[in-house]
Amino acid sequence: MGEEVPASLVASLKAQALEIRRDIVRMTYAAGSGHPGGSLSVTDLLTALVFHELRIDPNRPDWPDRDRLVLSKGHAAPALYAALAERGYFPREELLTLRQLGSRLQGHVDRGKLPMIEASTGCLGQGIGIAVGMALDARVAGRGNRVYAVLGDGECQEGSTWEALMAAGHYRLSNLVVVLDRNGIETDGPTESIMGIEPVAEKFRAFRLRPIEIDGHDFPAILGALADARAHPDGPTAIVARTVKGKGVSFMEGQHSFHGKAPSKAEAERALVELGTRLEAPFP
Amino acid sequence: MTDGRKPESLRDAYGRTLVELGAKDPRLVVLDADLSGSTRTVLFGQKFPDRFFNVGVMEDTMMTIAAGFALEGRTAFASTFAVFAAGQAYNFVRQSICYNRAPVKIVATHGGLLVGPDGGTHQMVEDIGLMRGLPGMTVIVPADAPTTRAATFAVAERPGPAYVRLTRENLPTVTDGTFTLGRAAELRAGTDLTIVAVGALVARALEVAEELGKVGVATRVLDFASVKPFDEPALLRAARDTGAILVLEEHSVLTGVGALVAATTSENYPVPVRRVGVPDVFGESGEAWALLDRYGMSAERIRDEAWELLELRGKVQ
Numbered sequence: 001m002g003e004e005v006p007a008s009l010v011a012s013l014k015a016q017a018l019e020i021r022r023d024i025v026r027m028t029y030a031a032g033s034g035h036p037g038g039s040l041s042v043t044d045l046l047t048a049l050v051f052h053e054l055r056i057d058p059n060r061p062d063w064p065d066r067d068r069l070v071l072s073k074g075h076a077a078p079a080l081y082a083a084l085a086e087r088g089y090f091p092r093e094e095l096l097t098l099r100q101l102g103s104r105l106q107g108h109v110d111r112g113k114l115p116m117i118e119a120s121t122g123c124l125g126q127g128i129g130i131a132v133g134m135a136l137d138a139r140v141a142g143r144g145n146r147v148y149a150v151l152g153d154g155e156c157q158e159g160s161t162w163e164a165l166m167a168a169g170h171y172r173l174s175n176l177v178v179v180l181d182r183n184g185i186e187t188d189g190p191t192e193s194i195m196g197i198e199p200v201a202e203k204f205r206a207f208r209l210r211p212i213e214i215d216g217h218d219f220p221a222i223l224g225a226l227a228d229a230r231a232h233p234d235g236p237t238a239i240v241a242r243t244v245k246g247k248g249v250s251f252m253e254g255q256h257s258f259h260g261k262a263p264s265k266a267e268a269e270r271a272l273v274e275l276g277t278r279l280e281a282p283f284p
Numbered sequence: 285m286t287d288g289r290k291p292e293s294l295r296d297a298y299g300r301t302l303v304e305l306g307a308k309d310p311r312l313v314v315l316d317a318d319l320s321g322s323t324r325t326v327l328f329g330q331k332f333p334d335r336f337f338n339v340g341v342m343e344d345t346m347m348t349i350a351a352g353f354a355l356e357g358r359t360a361f362a363s364t365f366a367v368f369a370a371g372q373a374y375n376f377v378r379q380s381i382c383y384n385r386a387p388v389k390i391v392a393t394h395g396g397l398l399v400g401p402d403g404g405t406h407q408m409v410e411d412i413g414l415m416r417g418l419p420g421m422t423v424i425v426p427a428d429a430p431t432t433r434a435a436t437f438a439v440a441e442r443p444g445p446a447y448v449r450l451t452r453e454n455l456p457t458v459t460d461g462t463f464t465l466g467r468a469a470e471l472r473a474g475t476d477l478t479i480v481a482v483g484a485l486v487a488r489a490l491e492v493a494e495e496l497g498k499v500g501v502a503t504r505v506l507d508f509a510s511v512k513p514f515d516e517p518a519l520l521r522a523a524r525d526t527g528a529i530l531v532l533e534e535h536s537v538l539t540g541v542g543a544l545v546a547a548t549t550s551e552n553y554p555v556p557v558r559r560v561g562v563p564d565v566f567g568e569s570g571e572a573w574a575l576l577d578r579y580g581m582s583a584e585r586i587r588d589e590a591w592e593l594l595e596l597r598g599k600v601q
Binding site: 111112118119120121122123125126127128129130131132133134135136137138140141159160163164166167 | 313334335337339340342344345347348349350351352353354355356358360375376379380383384385
């Protein structure tokens, strides 16, 4: 780390993340269901990836050398959809079709439906294994692309998550970065009171991933950790990003009740006022 | 190449075919979960170590890693025992492979009761039903080594996921090895009765048909190795031509090929159907072939069912 991150870059990423958060509230409100809490917590991480770190090109979604992003916590679909739409992969207006019959925006991300969705996920503990396979593929093929897997912390209770991490460490996949959205809350409550995953950084280390612990809402820290991972040639890196569930909407922050529940109209209006906009006239 | 009597290993046929395929397709990868000696993927691993991944005892993640390779455009074969491939890893096969339409070819060995002494925990008799129910999945149950070879080629060429169920025991060669996906093979002609069989029980079907032939009953034997896609026209022709169908499978009768045959005929051309297979129970340890007799798949039982069907159709008194 230690590299200077230009203030202008941080400002532009912050502005982008704010737009994504607004979209998440609008989308889940319009859908009447969905997962706003874990979408808002992962927003800054996905913003940093999609708008800065990933070598991708919206004009060439099938570019073989693109970096791969696997959203293993597939329920954070609204955050990824908003990021991809704003990055130019599909029309932003389509965001409001989330979860509707016939929409490309499935409740959990679906590879067959949209560009840049590298893997369909949703049932937890699977995307991380697909990411390991993709990283192995890049190595066998001699391609230089990198693979980023975004994990949820509830997902770290799945045994298969640790199988995949064991494989990542065993194969010393230096082209793989695991980003853990450590928001501390799962569907029924705090992870540590339901089935504790701590000390999670030590667990990653024991599985031969190099952990980096950061504040997952601090852009210079996120970019620094990603750059650090890129520079590390000996094996996979795990970025443990401490985040806040529902980040940016006061009454959702730290609340497990908004893990898998959409805001009501009044809640959506209040949330959007907090995010500096209004429910009407969604896309400026 | 074979006299048709000497039983051959389906697993060896699979391993050898993988080596052939690996030479033809330099992008093909093979995964195993610590059973490569038993599944015979070891043959591929010795020849192409850079494209062979033995991931250890993690069947779930073998499926997701294989999906990762397949989503990158490779043909990926993944092998382990049927109980792990279809049972343990079911939802991984469902989401990461089938929902993703990833061209992973699962070749599961040790299907059915013929696992023998390992016992009920390892005798997978529900896999055909589980795998057949998955949208987009191809399901093949070869009856012999030549069909195994042909089926391995067929799934490698066909886009999308596939499940091939192999038997641990060596089996006599009963086909000419010209397997076609979606086509049943008529191994014996007949108009009095049809026996539909898959896997190890195809040989038994032919034995019973031979005996029936000696007393003047002409039995058609259809090898339905291609369980999905399923040769509905061949089945309905058999229903029309013979008026009765006996199904033999080393699988639960609740969800197997017998259930499929019964449903398909009753919707299209109802005729009496009898299902011979594993009843609604788990297996137990024992000598492999003795287990088939114990669990209702003896030649005697098959004969009895055949005669009852013939009586039902008024073909015998």
